[in-house]
Amino acid sequence: MADDIWIIDDDRSVRFVLAEALRDAGLSVREFGDAATVREALRKGRPALLVTDVRMPGASGLDLLGELQAREIGPVIVMSAYTDVATTAAAYRAGAVDYLAKPFDLDQAVASVQRALADAPQADAPAPAVALPSHALLGESAAMREVFRLIGRVAASDLNVLVTGETGTGKELVARALHEESARSSKPFVALNTAAIPSELLESELFGHEAGAFTGAARRVAGRFEQAEGGTLFLDEIGDMPLALQTRLLRVLAGGEFYRVGGRELIRCNVRIVAATHQDLDARVVSGQFRADLKHRLDVVRIALPALRERRSDIAVLAQHFLATAAQELKLPPKRFSKAALKAVAQRDYPGNVRELENLCRRVAVIAAGNEILPADLGQAPATAHGDWTDALRDWASRALADDEADIHSRAREALDRVLLEAALAAHQGHRQHAAAALGVGRNTLTRKLGASRTRKG
């Protein structure tokens, strides 16, 4: 059972006083004199928390920590008479949550243990929110806590990370968080959406080009690799990268150097790559669309972002945050969801994930008359298949409203009618009766609308 505190110290007296103090605090404790007996005990169980000395005969406490990192044991507190930066840093690097300098105050030691136990994520009890500063990644669901933990753990390393997840799940935000939490944070974060750039331009986009490298290349231009020097390069939609460029990228990642397009100067680069994809990269490897060796280079650590429907408990938190931010950005009075509206928001489907929820909140911030958002303000949930044009309409409306334009509703209706009528007439070779029947309106309605549309247009 994982409810014991394990104390490892070769000094019996230290073990004894600490164990007694913890027992007095109502905790159950097991004592170990060296790392070897701990290894033995780990075959049968695991501790809720481990307090370990550093220097001991045989394997040191840090060696032990290194071995334990990959296993699901509770938090670890390191105690040592050595308080130099190298030892303490090594302890934290190895995953320690606290460091007690010997001789330590017993009350402090007990408090540290209690704090670590309270902070430790538990399988069935929600752990306290993990706050990542400055990049506003929100979420309290178990799935997102796991993502935050992973970010915290790998950010400081230079390992390449592959972020997977559906569109709008926050892949770019994770990449930024990884950058901001790393030693590279004072250097640039550069993002490139591989799918958004025509493949013939992608190479020079990534690696830059010399003047005269191709028609239209009037001067030397630095690519994203050079721009990101010392920092992080975020390659979005990596699954869409053309094969030829995958080969080139692989060479650069393997060798750490590249030539600009049309260039002769070898440029060394020090860039951490965070790649993202909404596709199943493993399947693309199998089907020959993605290089296995490149995948291995990028997929060193994988952070899989859950879809919003897999963490519904996060919706309310996110919605309230987005509503407040939208009101602030649009310089509107503060707005909040009524209880019923928040419930309705939490029950909707979001095929576009967090981005879609964010857009919904922006929209209601603008449209709702009062400062309290009611269920009626939410409108109909957009059908997935129509998401694209209602999104465009929404953007248009938000802009028009923000600009205080007149007759927004009638102009939108007129545009809607015109598009529908024109499409129906085109589909029915200008035959009004057929077009009206196809649209589900009467012939007279159609004629009237056509007239109105003509007059306004004219």
Ligand SMILES: Nc1ncnc2c1ncn2[C@@H]1O[C@H](COP(=O)(O)OP(=O)(O)OP(=O)(O)O)[C@@H](O)[C@H]1O
């Ligand atoms: N956990 C989160 N907390 C707060 N905001 C979030 C969170 N996840 C996503 N967002 C917001 O949702 C929007 C979409 O996020 P982002 O662009 O990172 O998604 P993505 O997965 O990279 O999308 P795509 O695959 O379409 O590029 C952004 O405005 C982002 O700020």
